[in-house]
Amino acid sequence: MARLTPGTVKTLAQELYDYRLADDAAASVAHMIGAMAAHSRRLQNLGLAGLQPPFGYPTLVAEANRCRRRE
Amino acid sequence: MSTHDEIRAFDVATLAAKLRVKQISPVEVTDAYLDRIEKTDGRLRAYITVTAETARAAAKKAETEISAGNWRGPFHGVPIALKDLCYTRGIRTTGGSKILGDFVPDFDCTLWARLAAAGAILLGKLNLHEFASGATSTNPHWGTCHNPYNLDRVPGGSSGGSGAAIVARSAAATIGTDTGGSIRIPAAFCGCVGLKQTWSRVSRYGVLPLADSLDHAGPMTRTVRDAALMLNVIAGRDPNDATSSREPVPDYVGACEREIKGLRIGVVKELTAGLADEVARSFNAALVQLRSLGADVTEVSIPAIEHAAAIATNITWAEAAEYHEQWMRTRPQDYGADVRRMLEAAMLVPAAHYVRAQRARAVLLAQALAALDKCAVLVAPTSAIPAPRIDVGSRALMPTGEAVNMVTAVLRFTAPFNVTGQPALALPTGLAADGLPVSMQVIGKPFDEPAVFQVAAAYEAARGPLPEPKL
Numbered sequence: 068m069a070r071l072t073p074g075t076v077k078t079l080a081q082e083l084y085d086y087r088l089a090d091d092a093a094a095s096v097a098h099m100i101g102a103m104a105a106h107s108r109r110l111q112n113l114g115l116a117g118l119q120p121p122f123g124y125p126t127l128v129a130e131a132n133r134c135r136r137r138e
Numbered sequence: 139m140s141t142h143d144e145i146r147a148f149d150v151a152t153l154a155a156k157l158r159v160k161q162i163s164p165v166e167v168t169d170a171y172l173d174r175i176e177k178t179d180g181r182l183r184a185y186i187t188v189t190a191e192t193a194r195a196a197a198k199k200a201e202t203e204i205s206a207g208n209w210r211g212p213f214h215g216v217p218i219a220l221k222d223l224c225y226t227r228g229i230r231t232t233g234g235s236k237i238l239g240d241f242v243p244d245f246d247c248t249l250w251a252r253l254a255a256a257g258a259i260l261l262g263k264l265n266l267h268e269f270a271s272g273a274t275s276t277n278p279h280w281g282t283c284h285n286p287y288n289l290d291r292v293p294g295g296s297s298g299g300s301g302a303a304i305v306a307r308s309a310a311a312t313i314g315t316d317t318g319g320s321i322r323i324p325a326a327f328c329g330c331v332g333l334k335q336t337w338s339r340v341s342r343y344g345v346l347p348l349a350d351s352l353d354h355a356g357p358m359t360r361t362v363r364d365a366a367l368m369l370n371v372i373a374g375r376d377p378n379d380a381t382s383s384r385e386p387v388p389d390y391v392g393a394c395e396r397e398i399k400g401l402r403i404g405v406v407k408e409l410t411a412g413l414a415d416e417v418a419r420s421f422n423a424a425l426v427q428l429r430s431l432g433a434d435v436t437e438v439s440i441p442a443i444e445h446a447a448a449i450a451t452n453i454t455w456a457e458a459a460e461y462h463e464q465w466m467r468t469r470p471q472d473y474g475a476d477v478r479r480m481l482e483a484a485m486l487v488p489a490a491h492y493v494r495a496q497r498a499r500a501v502l503l504a505q506a507l508a509a510l511d512k513c514a515v516l517v518a519p520t521s522a523i524p525a526p527r528i529d530v531g532s533r534a535l536m537p538t539g540e541a542v543n544m545v546t547a548v549l550r551f552t553a554p555f556n557v558t559g560q561p562a563l564a565l566p567t568g569l570a571a572d573g574l575p576v577s578m579q580v581i582g583k584p585f586d587e588p589a590v591f592q593v594a595a596a597y598e599a600a601r602g603p604l605p606e607p608k609l
Contacts, residue, residue, distance in 0.1 A: 076486060079486055080482065080485060080486065083485070083486075084463065084466070084467060084485055085467060086466060086467060086470070086482075086485065088482060092479060092482055095479060095483075096479070096482050096483045096486065099483040100483055100486050100487070103448070103451065103452060103455070103483075103487065103491070104488070104491065106445070106448035106452070107448070107452060107488075107490075107491035107494055107495065109445065109448075110445060110448070110449070110494050110495065110498045111494070113442060113445065113498055113501045114501070115494065115497045115498060115501065118497045118498075118500050118501070119497070119500075120493050120496035120497050121351070121496060121499060121500070122496070125380075126380045126381055129380030130380050133378075133380060
């Protein structure tokens with residue numbers, strides 16, 4: 068499990084988002100993010116090499132066209 | 139003339155047949171449902187907004203149209219309600235939040251526009267877990283939503299009001315949304331049908347997002363056939379939703395008529411462990427019932443399913459954090475404690491982990507499709523447990539006695555099919571000894587909702603009706 072401290076997550080929230088994380092929240096968030104990071108590392112064992120993320124180009128083009136219609 | 143109780147006993151299909159031949163009028167039907175809301179919603183809190191006046195006006199219009207021979211289809215004159223994530227022009231759309239407490243959209247979401255064009259009557263907007271971000275529908279801003287079978291239990295979430303209203307008969311059909319199970323969990327806990335169809339099958343235009351790449355909006359109904367009727371109205375390409383599919387929309391209702399003799403059904407092995415005894419018993423009885431209908435029930439394996447809840451959570455957090463960032467900076471105090479805590483953690487999900495979770499979806503879908511190579515559909519319990527008590531908060535007691543996060547207890551069963559985008563329909567398998575509903579999911583290949591309806595409808599007919607809750 069990733070070793071995130073409450074202090075680290077407080078700093079990250081402050082620096083990245085200008086968001087003040089309370090002390091009790093910081094401890095809980097550090098635990099939640101640590102657990103999530105550990106899960107994420109395990110996903111590497113699924114053999115993801117060469118797999119594309121499901122972000123389709125047709126959606127990109129369609130959204131660009133919708134943006135142009137809005138202008 | 140029918141009594142209000144008789145009218146409310148009709149499912150949408152029956153109601154439609156009677157409305158069409160003018161045996162009952164949309165005005166009577168709407169009054170019956172508004173009366174029910176008035177009598178029960180003080181205890182249930184299924185509704186955030188009741189649109190009684192506009193509903194009565196729409197009912198009169200529908201009555202005039204049907205009387206003139208202009209019947210528009212099975213939803214003409216049928217009173218329904220929408221989860222309060224769905225934009226409704228001129229009607230408050232809160233997302234179950236304080237932040238959007240006064241938000242009034244100036245357009246309708248596509249799915250409501252389609253239902254309204256089909257003649258449906260809007261009874262109101264339904265309670266939910268704030269911003270669809272939890273599984274209890276214990277809402278600090280609009281009141282705690284209760285389970286009609288036991289008011290001390292949660293209705294599930296996030297579409298808790300949508301499930302409660304169906305079972306309490308305070309709407310003929312409802313719309314819910316599902317990012318990790320938010321249609322199927324309340325369908326399971328309240329004892330109704332909930333369909334999360336294939337991702338992209340129904341437009342999400344005008345539906346407040348939780349996580350775009352996992353979000354679905356779909357029917358919650360009393361019967362499988364009603365879900366098929368509703369999907370036939372709301373499915374299909376929408377130019378306003380670039381992700382909506384161009385796949386043709388088949389006849390879903392017709393699929394409900396087909397026998398399942400000889401059909402192979404796969405039981406997802408990984409989702410049959412860790413069940414409460416009553417859930418296991420009811421699920422096994424459902425498998426026996428499917429076999430008695432002539433289905434060939436066999437076990438299949440999707441090993442990567444153990445990663446599904448983590449994949450779904452990672453993606454949901456990352457996408458939700460992006461949507462909520464501005465409000466988290468400026469109005470954090472206006473979120474409920476649990477949603478705020480989730481978003482605080484969500485803000486710190488590394489981008490690399492988000493992309494990895496997205497890539498992992500293909501592995502899970504590949505395994506699910508392999509399991510479906512020789513099966514028409516898959517089945518699994520919808521939840522390991524029946525509805526937990528409201529006063530346990532977001533914790534739930536597992537069969538082992540271990541207290542775990544409620545989301546974890548149910549997400550393991552439902553989230554895999556948000557990750558894969560496959561259609562999954564939850565329907566009750568009966569009531570447990572304590573009178574609480576238990577449920578099974580029927581899962582299909584992408585865009586093969588007809589097979590899901592076929593199996594679910596056959597099982598539902600064999601199962602027979604559930605006892606009604608005593609409210």
